[in-house]
Structure formats: C-alpha cells, structure tokens
Amino acid sequence: MQFFRKQFPILLAFVMGMMMFIREFIPAKIAINLYEGFTNWAIVIVGFSALFAILSLLHHHVNKIRRKVPGHGYSIVTIVAFVQMLILGLIFSVRPGTPVGWEYWWLFVPMQATMFATLAFFIASAAFRAFRARTWEALALLVAGLFVMIGRVPIGEFISPYLSDFAGWIMNNPNMAGLRGVALGVALAQIAISVRIIFGIERTYMGGGD
Amino acid sequence: MKNNLSQAAIFLLLLFTLSLAGFAQEPVEPSAPGDGSEIEALQGADIVIGLEPAVSEPPAVNVPLPESATLDDLANDNGTGVVLQFPASPGETAELTYTVLIGESAGGPWTPVAEFTADTTWKEDEGHFFPAFYWFEKGRDGKTIHAVPIRNLGENVPLETGKQYFVKLQSALGGTTAEYPEVLSATPRENWFDTSKTNMLILAVLFGATVLYFIARARRDPNLFIRKINGLDAVDEAIGRATEMGKPILYLNGMSTLADLSTLAALNILGRVARRVANYESTLVVPCRDPIVLTVAQEIVKAGYADAGRPDAYNEDNIFFLTEDQFSYAAAVCGIMMRDKPAANFFMGYYYAESLILAETGANTGAIQIAGTDAATQIAFFVTTCDYTLIGEELYAASAYLSREPLVLGSLKGQDMAKLFMMIVIVIGTLLVTFGMHFIKDLFKALG
Numbered sequence: 297m298q299f300f301r302k303q304f305p306i307l308l309a310f311v312m313g314m315m316m317f318i319r320e321f322i323p324a325k326i327a328i329n330l331y332e333g334f335t336n337w338a339i340v341i342v343g344f345s346a347l348f349a350i351l352s353l354l355h356h357h358v359n360k361i362r363r364k365v366p367g368h369g370y371s372i373v374t375i376v377a378f379v380q381m382l383i384l385g386l387i388f389s390v391r392p393g394t395p396v397g398w399e400y401w402w403l404f405v406p407m408q409a410t411m412f413a414t415l416a417f418f419i420a421s422a423a424f425r426a427f428r429a430r431t432w433e434a435l436a437l438l439v440a441g442l443f444v445m446i447g448r449v450p451i452g453e454f455i456s457p458y459l460s461d462f463a464g465w466i467m468n469n470p471n472m473a474g475l476r477g478v479a480l481g482v483a484l485a486q487i488a489i490s491v492r493i494i495f496g497i498e499r500t501y502m503g504g505g506d
Numbered sequence: 507m508k509n510n511l512s513q514a515a516i517f518l519l520l521l522f523t524l525s526l527a528g529f530a531q532e533p534v535e536p537s538a539p540g541d542g543s544e545i546e547a548l549q550g551a552d553i554v555i556g557l558e559p560a561v562s563e564p565p566a567v568n569v570p571l572p573e574s575a576t577l578d579d580l581a582n583d584n585g586t587g588v589v590l591q592f593p594a595s596p597g598e599t600a601e602l603t604y605t606v607l608i609g610e611s612a613g614g615p616w617t618p619v620a621e622f623t624a625d626t627t628w629k630e631d632e633g634h635f636f637p638a639f640y641w642f643e644k645g646r647d648g649k650t651i652h653a654v655p656i657r658n659l660g661e662n663v664p665l666e667t668g669k670q671y672f673v674k675l676q677s678a679l680g681g682t683t684a685e686y687p688e689v690l691s692a693t694p695r696e697n698w699f700d701t702s703k704t705n706m707l708i709l710a711v712l713f714g715a716t717v718l719y720f721i722a723r724a725r726r727d728p729n730l731f732i733r734k735i736n737g738l739d740a741v742d743e744a745i746g747r748a749t750e751m752g753k754p755i756l757y758l759n760g761m762s763t764l765a766d767l768s769t770l771a772a773l774n775i776l777g778r779v780a781r782r783v784a785n786y787e788s789t790l791v792v793p794c795r796d797p798i799v800l801t802v803a804q805e806i807v808k809a810g811y812a813d814a815g816r817p818d819a820y821n822e823d824n825i826f827f828l829t830e831d832q833f834s835y836a837a838a839v840c841g842i843m844m845r846d847k848p849a850a851n852f853f854m855g856y857y858y859a860e861s862l863i864l865a866e867t868g869a870n871t872g873a874i875q876i877a878g879t880d881a882a883t884q885i886a887f888f889v890t891t892c893d894y895t896l897i898g899e900e901l902y903a904a905s906a907y908l909s910r911e912p913l914v915l916g917s918l919k920g921q922d923m924a925k926l927f928m929m930i931v932i933v934i935g936t937l938l939v940t941f942g943m944h945f946i947k948d949l950f951k952a953l954g
Binding site for chain 1: 582583584585667696697698699700703706707710713714717718721765767770771773774777778797798800801802805806808809823826827828829830831833834836837841845859862863866867869880882885887889890891897898899901902903905906909913914917918920921924925928
C-alpha cells in the first residue's frame, strides 16, 4: 500500500515524463497515436472530474447556507441558478431558442461583458498608482507609458508624426527585449522543473511532502 | 541648281529602292545548298519587299529543363510523403513554371500535385526536411536547388506508407511545355527520429545533465548560494500578518489547467504555503477554476497540514470549485475578497485579462499581495498592484527556494548555469550575425 502511495506516483511520473519527452523526437505514427491516446484519456478524466467540481460547489454553498455565514444569500442564488439551469437544460436541451439558450444569451453573456468592461476602470486606477513618480524606475515607466499612450492615439499623430514611430520603437525594442528575456528565463525554468518532476526530486504537487 | 536638285532626287530614289531590295534584310548566313535556308531567305526578301503576304514558322521556344532530378522518401515524417529535388534548370527565369504530377503506376494516370514558378520552392525553405543541408550546406548567395514535398495524391488523399509512387516533372514557358525524360519513383517510409530536432535534443540533454550534475553536487555540498527573492521572503510576513489579524489567506492557482507547467509550479508553492499556514494555525482559502486542479489542491493542502502536524486543522470546504468561466471566476473571487477581506492574497500561475480585476480588488481591500506568473502580458498589472511579484522564472524557482532543500536548490544552480551559457551564446551569436556569419544563429533555430 505504501508503494502505491509513495513510489508508484513517482515511477508513473518518470515513465510518462520520459515517454512524452522521447515522443517529441519520433515522427512515426506510433508516437502520434500514443499522444492522441493520452489526450483522449485526459478528456475522459476531465469529464469525470467535472462531477467532483459540481459536488464541491454544491457542498461549499449548502454548508454556507446551513451555517448562515455572512453573504449566504449569494449561495442561495448560486444553488437556485444551478438547479433551474440543470432542470431546464434536461427538459428543453441547451440549443439556441430554448430557455437555457435565452438565459445564456440574455443573462450570462451581458453579465460576462459587464465584468470585462470593469477592466477599463481598474486600468485607470492601476495606472494612477503606477504613474506616481516616486522612484527613478517609476519615472521611467511614467515617461515611457505617456509616449506609448500618446503615440497610439490620433492626437499623437496630430502633435507630431514622429510620436507614433517612437511609441512603436519603445514597444518593438526595449519592451520586446525585456519580454524575450522573460521568455528565455521561463523556458529554462520549465526544463529545470520538468527534470525535477521527472526524476522525482520535486514531489510537492503529489501531496504527501518530500 | 535645278540639275543639282534633280541629281540628288534620283540618287535618293536609287538609294531607297536599293534599301528596300536588300540592305534592310537580316544578313543571311552562307548555307549549304539544299538545306532550305535559301527558301527562307527568299521568303524573308518577299516579306520585306511587301509584294506577297507573310508565310513563316513561329519561332521555336527553348523551354529549360533540369539536368537531373531525384525522388526520395520525405525525411522526418510519419511515412506519408515523398520529396522531389532538382537543381535549377540552366537559364530558368521567373516566367518558367514547373508542374509536378503523381501517379500510382509508371504509366499514369497522372494527377498534378504542385505547380510553381521557377523563382520559388527552394530546398533551403524546407529546413524541417533537410536539416543537415539547412545547417551546414545552404548557400548564402542564391537558391540553387528546388525541393517539392508531396504528401497527397490529388484531392487530400494522403500517400500510403510502403507503397511505390511515380512522379513526372514538366516545365512550361510561353505556352510551350517540356517534360523531364525520366519518370521517377519512391516509396514513403516511416521515420523514427526527427533529425530537424537534433539541436533541441542535444540542448535539452545537455541542460538536463547540467541540472542533474548540480543536484548531485548539492548532495555533497549543501551550502549553495542562491540569490535572494524578496517576494518569497515576504511569504512568512504575509502569513504572519494574516494570523495576527485573524483573517484568512487567499491562494489562487491561476486560470490554466494542470497540463500547464505554471499551474504545477503554483501547486508546488501551495504545498509550501499550506505547511506554513498550518504552523501558524491560520485559515487558507483556495478557490479553484479547474476540477482536476481542485482535487490536486485538496490533496496538497491536506498533506501540508499533515506534514506540519496539524491534520485536524485541515478543512476541505476551504478548497472549493467556483466556475470554469473566466469572468465569472473573477467576479466570484472579487466577491470573496470584498466579503471576507483576506489579509494576504497569493496570485500564482497563469492569468489572462482578469489579472488586474483580481489584483486591483485585492489592493483595495488592503491585503498584502504576492503574485507570480509567467504570463508576460500580465506581469505589468501585477507589478503595479501587488506588493511583490515573482517574474517569469521566479515562479518556477519559488517552490525550491521555499523548501531550502539542497537537492532542489541544486536544480536552480543548474538552471542559472544554463542561463549563463545561453547569454554567452546570444552575445557571440549577435556579434557573428553582425559580421554576416549566420552559422551559429541557424544552429539554434528550431526547424521542426
């Protein structure tokens, strides 16, 4: 039993990790089929795991309602919405024109769009905080940000045709250099963490400690 | 004066007549009697004189054809392709069009599978199939070999592995078509090693070996120096603050699935954080977006509490599923922040546009915030709104850094060495390319 709790997951991670690594270099059909097979497994597992997710969601909110924690009214809304959507979906299906389709298009999508739209206000408040020039770095950010913002709107072109080019230069050169530096570091770090996981050196993600 | 004028007029008339009769003709090469050239010359004279209608053969067009051509199995594929190669035909120009036809027998029927002008479809453009040529042989002073990968038999019918196929090559110029004299044949075969990824394999093995070497070295000498990461040093501070205030700690694993390494890195950090939270006897809240991440997170936190000797303090209700929808998830997490006012927020893993909504809401509640992401476009938002941000690779190093275990720290050292190597290669490569030498740049290029 101890073997299945401790050694087996590490062995499985090693075998699967090495197999996927080697597969990357084999163009033959067997490697393609192997990859497609594992992808299909993943789809099946995700399908089953949705059940766990639903149970977790219901359990969490029912508990909140039962204990009458502050804000449990939202939990009631969640449960009612979930149950009515499930019943309507089972009776009328989920195609456009059905009650579920109507709820999706006229409730869910507008609410989603509203949430996305709040981003504009958050950007304004975050920019206000970021552009307070308290350090040299913040000042550099402020100056670069101003040039990029003005260079990307029509008034920038009106003030000077060079502003747009300068904004482009900032984005394509210093900004791009920084992004590529981050990307390079991330790529190397991903290989390092993969080596740690494949060889069982990093085991925290399995639970059960080191 | 009148005589002079009439003499000049006669002279000009004579000259004009003579020029019509012969001076304006193309010079006729002396020819052997009976070869027909006399007739052509006479016909030419007739045309010029304009007494008879023109009757002539259209000029013969010389259509260039390659001097040689080969058909082989297509390299680095799954056995469903062949490749036709031939050197540029002598005197070919952009007006010349090549047509490639394929058949299942040497006698046809033939199906055209490729048509291209002579200034396109070069071997060096197909680096994936000819890596050795691309890295070591391709010319810098012009393209000289045409290469046409053929993967189907007409309308999306793929070639079959192990079956022989026949190919004809035609060239056309100005409406005249010529055909390569030989019908070529080849059989597609499965390939067991993608040679275009040789450079990747060598680098991956070298890098992996470096990491393993430093891990082994850390086993012998555990006193490795690792640079300080402020964001991770602040983890204890954040947990301590939450404990003092009697408020929960909110931990997000990002918006991606377990297939993403950044989610795995976030879960690794969660394990370390859970252990510390258990030690401090504080509350850890983990709302999840992905069902599989949820089950893994529950196991990790449970194990963290058990490792800290506080299995009784673990509450499964605190690690729960919210929704898979991006903005619904953001709205729900913002609601948790506004209602429960966590004292510390951790945003680890991969994020999209919701990053700023989450972090800005957290900042407004006055929580100490630590973010870590490899999503380059979201880093700026986290830097602006969080107290500490782990940028890119620091997210992956965090678990090792927090554990302080020599073996895991050894891998960070190996990672740094690989980074040093890459920096040296970049500097040398930049210098060489500046001086027109592209060799090193091509060697590191991913062809596959």
